[in-house]
Amino acid sequence: xxxxxxxxxxxxxxxxxxxxxxxxxxxxxxxxxxxxxxxxxxxxxxxxxxxxxxxxxxxxxxxxxxxxxxxxxxxxxxxxxxxxxxxxxxxxxxxxxxxxxxxxxxxxxxxxxxxxxxxxxxxxxxxxxxxxxxxxxxxxxxxxxxxxxxxxxxxxxxxxxxxxxxxxxxxxxxxxxxxxxxxxxxxxxxxxxxxxxxxxxxxxxxxxxxxxxxxxxxxxxxxxxxxxxxxxxxxxxxxxxxxxxxxxxxxxxxxxxxxxxxxxxxxxxxxxxxxxxxxxxxxxxxxxxxxxxxxxxxxxxxxxxxxxxxxxxxxxxxxxxxxxxxxxxxxxxxxxxxxxxxxxxxxxxxxxxxxxxxxxxxxxxxxxxxxxxxxxxxxxxxxxxx
Numbered sequence: 001x002x003x004x005x006x007x008x009x010x011x012x013x014x015x016x017x018x019x020x021x022x023x024x025x026x027x028x029x030x031x032x033x034x035x036x037x038x039x040x041x042x043x044x045x046x047x048x049x050x051x052x053x054x055x056x057x058x059x060x061x062x063x064x065x066x067x068x069x070x071x072x073x074x075x076x077x078x079x080x081x082x083x084x085x086x087x088x089x090x091x092x093x094x095x096x097x098x099x100x101x102x103x104x105x106x107x108x109x110x111x112x113x114x115x116x117x118x119x120x121x122x123x124x125x126x127x128x129x130x131x132x133x134x135x136x137x138x139x140x141x142x143x144x145x146x147x148x149x150x151x152x153x154x155x156x157x158x159x160x161x162x163x164x165x166x167x168x169x170x171x172x173x174x175x176x177x178x179x180x181x182x183x184x185x186x187x188x189x190x191x192x193x194x195x196x197x198x199x200x201x202x203x204x205x206x207x208x209x210x211x212x213x214x215x216x217x218x219x220x221x222x223x224x225x226x227x228x229x230x231x232x233x234x235x236x237x238x239x240x241x242x243x244x245x246x247x248x249x250x251x252x253x254x255x256x257x258x259x260x261x262x263x264x265x266x267x268x269x270x271x272x273x274x275x276x277x278x279x280x281x282x283x284x285x286x287x288x289x290x291x292x293x294x295x296x297x298x299x300x301x302x303x304x305x306x307x308x309x310x311x312x313x314x315x316x317x318x319x320x321x322x323x324x325x326x327x328x329x330x331x332x333x334x335x336x337x338x339x340x341x342x343x344x345x346x347x348x349x350x351x352x353x354x355x356x357x358x359x360x361x362x363x364x365x366x367x368x369x370x371x372x373x374x375x376x377x378x379x380x381x382x383x384x385x386x
Contacts, residue, residue, distance in 0.1 A: 037339060038112070039064065040079050041348065041355065042090060042380035047074035052090060052105075053375065054114060057383065059341055062357045062370045067112040073103050073119075078129050078380045081107075083136045085384055087158035088114060095125035095145050102130060102141055102152065104160045109386075117159040123150030123166040129186045134193040138216045142198065147182025149198050149209075151216045164216050171203050174230045178252060179203070185235050185251075191243040195221060195264040199234040201251060206234055208264055221264045229253055229271075236287050241294040245318030249274070249288040249299055256288065256299060256311075258319055270319045274299050274309050281305070287335050292342040296365035300333040300347070301325075308333065308347065308358075310365050326367050329356035337381040344370075348378035355381070 039055040052070035057063075070076075075093040082089070085107065092101040104117040124143025131140050132154065139152045139160060147169045153161035173179025183202035189211065190197065196218055198207040205225040209218035228234055232253030239246055239261070246259040246266060258270040274285050281304035288299045290313070297311040297320060306328050311320040328336075330349030338345050338360070345358040345367055353376045358367040 036386050038067075038109075038384040038386050039337075039346070040081075040088060040380075040382040040384070041375055041378050042076040042079045042382075043375070044075050044077055044093075044350065044377040044379055047072060047092075051076045052079070052088075052114065054112065056112070056386075057339070057344075057346075059339060059343065062344055062359065064373060068114055070105070070114055070116075072116070076103070076380075078127075079382050080130050080132060081382060081384060082132050082154070082158065083134055085109075087117075087136075087154075088382075089130055089132065089139055089160070091122065091127040091130055091141065092119070093126050093128055093144075099123070099125045099146065100127040100143065102127060102139065102160060104154075104158055106158050117157070120152055120160045120162055123152075123163040124148040131187050131189055133189050133211065133213060134191075135213050137213065140187045140189065140196060142184040142187045144183050144185060144201075147184055147200065147202055149184050149187055149196075149218070151218060153216060165218060167209075167218060169200055169203060169207070173202050173204050173233075175233075175252065178233065179231070186237055188237045188239075190261070190264070191239060192263075197237060197246070197266075199237060199248065201233040201235060204228050204230055204232055204234065206237075206248065206266065208266065210264065223265050226259070226266045226268065228257055229255070235285065238288050238290050238297070240290060240313070240318055241292070247288055247290070247297060247320075249285050251284050251286065254283055254285050254301070256285075256297075256320065260318070269317070272311070272320050272322060274301055275305065279305070286333065289336065289338055291338060291360075291362070291365065292340065293362070298336070298338070298345065300328060300336060302332045302334065302350075306331055306333060308336065308345070308367060310367065312365065323365065326358070326369075329369055329372060330354045334379045335381055337383050339383055340385040346381055346383075348375070348381050350377055350379050353377065 054068040055064040076090040100122040105114040124146030126145040129142040169182035186199035208221040232250035283303040330352035332350040336347040
């Protein structure tokens with residue numbers, strides 16, 4: 001014979017079901033916020049050593065897990081990803097009789113592996129930076145010691161062709177030790193894919209080239225260059241999220257210049273220092289990045305300081321206000337990266353064999369050290385949202 005359940009039993013059943021629903025909601029929410037990004041690390045190393053490292057980066061804890069290691073490439077000191085994230089390209093920063101090289105790899109996301117495709121000459125000595133255009137059909141390479149920029153075709157399978165153009169810069173700067181000739185340090189394709197901005201540390205200029213995405217050819221733009229202070233040494237660049245402002249860090253001048261950008265034209269509106277006014281020690285400025293929301297800018301100093309400088313960005317103008325600085329946690333913070341969600345900042349140290357992890361406050365831009373791990377001569381960090 002069937003009987004009706006007691007009121008107490010019904011109440012217990014309802015409580016159990018409610019708790020189960022809340023648990024499912026919490027689990028789903030956590031699964032949505034917990035993500036493993038992919039972190040690629042380039043290093044200085046001999047060709048017979050391990051040079052490129054691939055990690056899972058836990059976006060909740062800041063911990064890493066090694067996935068893959070690549071050997072057979074000397075000094076993969078800078079890396080870049082194709083626009084579709086299917087391929088990774090690395091310089092081989094060497095200066096032998098035939099100059100440096102560029103290596104192409106296919107990224108196998110399913111198995112978290114890099115597969116070697118091919119290599120090509122970089123068109124000069126000591127390539128130190130490279131970028132793909134926004135169509136994914138061309139790779140542009142900065143050759144530091146030669147002072148040249150090269151354009152290489154990217155085939156449909158991600159492999160590279162030989163350079164179709166090499167532009168050789170000419171001249172020198174006022175510093176005989178660092179600027180005895182041209183030294184191309186950074187090559188930046190504008191967001192509209194129509195221009196290329198090339199930092200030449202040796203000549204104290206950003207060269208501006210018009211870019212033909214059909215042929216890969218570069219030609220001087222109507223404004224062929226902008227100059228910075230003599231001896232400043234232009235280095236890395238960063239565009240604001242709205243593409244109206246370009247930030248340039250200067251290695252030897254310890255400064256950041258803010259430019260308004262429009263259709264291949266640069267107009268300087270501000271220059272700020274990365275050091276305090278009373279500092280007179282040994283220093284070289286290195287890397288520069290904006291937070292994903294564009295509200296904060298970060299820059300690294302190497303030498304006596306070894307720090308990360310934090311600036312606020314005025315939204316109306318793009319100008320900067322220095323907030324503070326924090327120790328980078330190691331020696332020679334050559335390169336750093338901000339995670340796609342903006343929650344983390346990771347710093348690679350060339351001379352203390354460590355990658356240091358900072359938790360980032362997205363409201364005020366401040367950094368809090370959260371850990372580190374051993375990685376010899378880490379000089380380039382690239383992160384991919386999985």
